[in-house]
Amino acid sequence: MQDISALLQNSALKITPQRLTILSIIRKYGHIAIDELYEQIRSVYPTISLATVYKNINALQDANIIAQIHPQMQKPKFELKKQQHGHFICKVCQSVYDFKLQNICSPNLDIIDDIEEKEVYLYGVCKKCKGE
Ligand SMILES: [Zn+2]
Numbered sequence: 001m002q003d004i005s006a007l008l009q010n011s012a013l014k015i016t017p018q019r020l021t022i023l024s025i026i027r028k029y030g031h032i033a034i035d036e037l038y039e040q041i042r043s044v045y046p047t048i049s050l051a052t053v054y055k056n057i058n059a060l061q062d063a064n065i066i067a068q069i070h071p072q073m074q075k076p077k078f079e080l081k082k083q084q085h086g087h088f089i090c091k092v093c094q095s096v097y098d099f100k101l102q103n104i105c106s107p108n109l110d111i112i113d114d115i116e117e118k119e120v121y122l123y124g125v126c127k128k129c130k131g132e
């Protein structure tokens with residue numbers, strides 16, 4: 001498990017209780033949409049506004065501590081920034097799973113000089129939903 005406060009210590013961001021709570025919720029869920037996150041954080045800080053949550057989320061994104069992913073047919077989700085990886089999305093339960101990117105991103109196209117970002121989304125049905 002990553003140490004949440006170490007993530008903030010290594011950045012220029014101030015460590016605040018709200019930020020620690022936001023990060024621990026994101027870590028717990030793996031990938032979470034803003035409305036779910038807001039609901040969770042309100043159980044800890046009942047008076048926090050959505051604008052404050054957005055402000056913190058933006059700061060954490062700018063500091064490269066969290067990243068946003070955009071699966072099709074779903075709201076954008078936030079995750080803790082980690083090594084580049086792909087996402088498998090189950091079309092039945094909507095779960096998002098991380099997987100390691102291996103040779104999947106060596107496109108055979110001469111014009112490419114440098115690939116800087118890899119966003120890979122695969123869609124299908126997970127084993128849990130298949131009942132295996
Ligand atoms: Zn599933």
Ligand SMILES: [Zn+2]
Pocket residue numbers: 031079085086087097098
């Ligand atoms: Zn991920």
